[in-house]
Amino acid sequence: MRLKEKVCVVTGAAAGIGKAIAIKMTSEGAKVALCDVDETGLRETAAELRELGREVEFFKVDVRRRAEVESMIAAVVAAWGRVDCLVANAGIIQDCQFPSMTDEQWDRVIGVNLTGVFLCGQAAAKVMIAQKSGCILVTSSVVGLYGNFGQTNYAATKAGVIGMVKTWSKELGRHGIRAVAVCPGLIETAILSTIPEKVLEAMKEKVPLRRAGTVEEVANVFAFLASDEASYVSGVAIEVAGGLLI
Numbered sequence: 001m002r003l004k005e006k007v008c009v010v011t012g013a014a015a016g017i018g019k020a021i022a023i024k025m026t027s028e029g030a031k032v033a034l035c036d037v038d039e040t041g042l043r044e045t046a047a048e049l050r051e052l053g054r055e056v057e058f059f060k061v062d063v064r065r066r067a068e069v070e071s072m073i074a075a076v077v078a079a080w081g082r083v084d085c086l087v088a089n090a091g092i093i094q095d096c097q098f099p100s101m102t103d104e105q106w107d108r109v110i111g112v113n114l115t116g117v118f119l120c121g122q123a124a125a126k127v128m129i130a131q132k133s134g135c136i137l138v139t140s141s142v143v144g145l146y147g148n149f150g151q152t153n154y155a156a157t158k159a160g161v162i163g164m165v166k167t168w169s170k171e172l173g174r175h176g177i178r179a180v181a182v183c184p185g186l187i188e189t190a191i192l193s194t195i196p197e198k199v200l201e202a203m204k205e206k207v208p209l210r211r212a213g214t215v216e217e218v219a220n221v222f223a224f225l226a227s228d229e230a231s232y233v234s235g236v237a238i239e240v241a242g243g244l245l246i
């Protein structure tokens with residue numbers, strides 16, 4: 001039980017990687033605040049976890065809205081007294097080749113993936129500074145390191161959060177706070193089911209391990225990073241991509 005007594009906030013927790021992180025962290029003893037815009041998904045995830053005897057609360061939060069983020073963090077502190085780990089994981093894609101990308105596609109992705117991480121990180125950091133400990137983990141992507149066809153907006157945000165994490169590591173380290181970016185590669189989530197089988201096979205061929213990763217394999221890394229076992233890991237971007245360099 002590496003996360004016993006730890007209080008974790010996970011955004012984008014209603015589905016995919018965020019849900020897997022919540023499942024893993026609670027299995028390690030953490031209390032987890034599940035945050036998402038998808039209220040139905042949140043209720044289902046919370047019910048699933050409570051059925052297993054795990055301690056969770058859920059909050060319908062749009063990470064783009066400062067007031068909603070701040071009141072969620074305040075409610076977590078009121079309920080559990082602290083925030084040991086923020087997982088800023090909520091993210092979206094709006095792919096389009098660069099010459100045709102619209103302002104709306106740009107703004108939407110920047111809003112969730114970059115502004116959302118800024119707002120959640122700032123609200124959590126204030127609590128962590130006061131308690132003199134904590135860690136901020138952000139879901140970036142290998143796309144933030146290497147770029148990707150049709151993902152100008154997404155790549156900008158995923159590279160941007162790596163810059164934020166490196167800056168927070170420098171600014172907040174003296175308060176006992178760590179910051180780390182996790183860069184998943186090709187991971188089996190709902191998004192992959194929309195990709196034609198032939199294209200998917202070609203993508204898997206590029207992965208040295210010749211397969212997509214699972215959400216559990218990503219969640220395992222987050223659980224380690226949130227634990228005291230990672231007490232000297234900060235200011236880095238960790239790839240969970242089976243060796244893939246796009």
Ligand SMILES: NC(=O)c1ccc[n+]([C@@H]2O[C@H](COP(=O)([O-])OP(=O)(O)OC[C@H]3O[C@@H](n4cnc5c(N)ncnc54)[C@H](O)[C@@H]3O)[C@@H](O)[C@H]2O)c1
Pocket residue numbers: 011012013014015016017018035036037038041061062063064089090091092112116139140141142183184185186187188189190191
């Ligand atoms: N799936 C992959 O292969 C992959 C690879 C690299 C990085 N990532 C990143 O992992 C993270 C999770 O992605 P996923 O694949 O699990 O996607 P997903 O779509 O399954 O989950 C994302 C969750 O974020 C929520 N969300 C969207 N906008 C929000 C907002 N404004 N406020 C709060 N919640 C919001 C969604 O409702 C959803 O539940 C994202 O940041 C994504 O960019 C995914």
